[in-house]
Amino acid sequence: MLMGLEQRSDTPRFGTNRPDVGYAIICEYCIAFLSSKPWVISFLDKLSEVLNHFSISAGVFYSGNLCGLSSFSGDGEEEGHLHLLGSGKLEVIDHNGKKIEISEPSVLFFPRPAHHRLMAEEGDKAQVVCASINYGTGCKNPLANALPALVVIKLADAPVLQFATEMLFKEAANEESGKSAMMDRLTEVFIIQLFRYVMNNDIVQQGMLSGLAHPQLSKAIMAIHEEPEKNWSLEELAERCAMSRSKFAELFKELMGQPPGDYILEWRVAMAQGHLKRGKPVGWIANAVGYENASALARVFRKKTGQSPKQWLSLQRGSDH
Numbered sequence: 001m002l003m004g005l006e007q008r009s010d011t012p013r014f015g016t017n018r019p020d021v022g023y024a025i026i027c028e029y030c031i032a033f034l035s036s037k038p039w040v041i042s043f044l045d046k047l048s049e050v051l052n053h054f055s056i057s058a059g060v061f062y063s064g065n066l067c068g069l070s071s072f073s074g075d076g077e078e079e080g081h082l083h084l085l086g087s088g089k090l091e092v093i094d095h096n097g098k099k100i101e102i103s104e105p106s107v108l109f110f111p112r113p114a115h116h117r118l119m120a121e122e123g124d125k126a127q128v129v130c131a132s133i134n135y136g137t138g139c140k141n142p143l144a145n146a147l148p149a150l151v152v153i154k155l156a157d158a159p160v161l162q163f164a165t166e167m168l169f170k171e172a173a174n175e176e177s178g179k180s181a182m183m184d185r186l187t188e189v190f191i192i193q194l195f196r197y198v199m200n201n202d203i204v205q206q207g208m209l210s211g212l213a214h215p216q217l218s219k220a221i222m223a224i225h226e227e228p229e230k231n232w233s234l235e236e237l238a239e240r241c242a243m244s245r246s247k248f249a250e251l252f253k254e255l256m257g258q259p260p261g262d263y264i265l266e267w268r269v270a271m272a273q274g275h276l277k278r279g280k281p282v283g284w285i286a287n288a289v290g291y292e293n294a295s296a297l298a299r300v301f302r303k304k305t306g307q308s309p310k311q312w313l314s315l316q317r318g319s320d321h
Contacts (some may be wrong), residue, residue, distance in 0.1 A: 004199035011285060014225065020096070028295050035184035045110040045210045047195060049222060054143055055136030059080070063172035066100060066126040070118045072110075078316060080133040082142060082187065086169045093117040094150070105155040105165070109194060111147040112139050119225065127166050131187045137273040139303070142266055146207030147198065158197055164190045206257040216241040217251055229290040234260060243295070269304045272297060276313045285309075 061225060066088075072081055080155070083092075089103040095115040100109065111133070120126035136139055155162040168190065171183050204210045212218045220237040237260055238248035252260050268289040275285040287295035294309075301309050 002297065012104070017220070019302070033303065045220060046087065046218055047192075048151075049198060049225060050065070050143060050208070050212065051192065051195070051272065053225065055134075055277075056188055056272065057134045057189055058131045058184050058191060059134075060129060060131040060183040060187055062130040063169075066118060066120045066124075066128045067122050068120070068171065072114070072116050072118075077112065078137075078139045080109070080111045081114075081116075081140065082133055082191070084109075084125040084129040084133045084165050084168060085196045086165065088120070088127055088130070090118055090120040090124060090126040091179060092152075093119060093148075101153070102231070104160070105163060107151070107153040107155065107158075107165070108149040109133075109147070109153075112149065114149055116150075120238070125181070127169070129165075129172055129183075129187075131184075133187075133191060137270050138312070141270040141273070142208045142263070143195075145206055145266075146209040148204070149205065151194075151198065153194075153197065159225060160193055161190070161197060164193055206255060208256065208263075211255045214251075214255055215247075216243065217255060220248070220252070221256075221263075224260075224264055224267055228264070228271050229288060230261070231290065232264060261308070265304065269301055272301060272309065276309055277316060282309050 007306075016020065054205050079203060085102055085104075085106045085108070087105060089101065092100045092108060093116060094100075104216060118128070122153055135144060153161060154246070155165055164186070168183060168186050169184060171179060174182075198204055199209050199213055202213075207220065211221050219240045223237065224232060234245050237252075238245045243251070249260065256263055258266070268291075272285050272289050275288060276282075280288075282294040282297065286292070286294050291297040291300065298308050301307070305312055307315070
């Protein structure tokens, strides 16, 4: 639950005097960047493959000057939060009361629900854009779990993110029709760029993104993603990586933070959650993710989430309203 933010319309322009732009310029910028780095292409295909399994959506709920204390409880929520500081300074206070002072343009990303507060005095002149991030499968999924509880990136260290942030602040200052939809879509593009930056700069040391960055292990992970319904054996997965079973099992647990069998279960449940939100029947979903019937899926689903598929979906629909 959000407390303390009132919408303001006095967001100043941020960055340089660029002409109005949208997706076309963002895509053109990204293509130009990637074409000079061919080794990145196959690497980013792995990221695209993962993102295609999720329905990431963003909702910008505030842009403007932050003054006072704004609280985010995280209780009962199924979304993460993105805060962009365009200018000025602010403090982030986590659930333990630990304070982090941010005094230059930065990205603050809470990939999972987390109690936190933002604090700024009037003289701090903190200009922010705040958005909620939804993955389409609930907050407990391999993508969100692959990141630290809080990601902080200085925009001066990330030119691509700085460019996208400028687009958002420029749109925030715009009063043309479609502003809200444009800001939401730009934020979704920004999140993809953020995941890309995290993977390229070794920000994560363990989890799915770390595993996908490994040239050999990624082959097994992508195979699991492509065929979650298959009864994968340790031998088959190790063979995909041209490794012995023992070496594969050791490396998988080191980079992914869990054994292959546990990750397969986690991925299957995440895919089942996505299918549930798209209205697919439980029996069909069970077969799609590797279980003989709805009862078998329900047992695994409850083990992982503490709820039956029906209970989970009912709670998700309640949180969406």
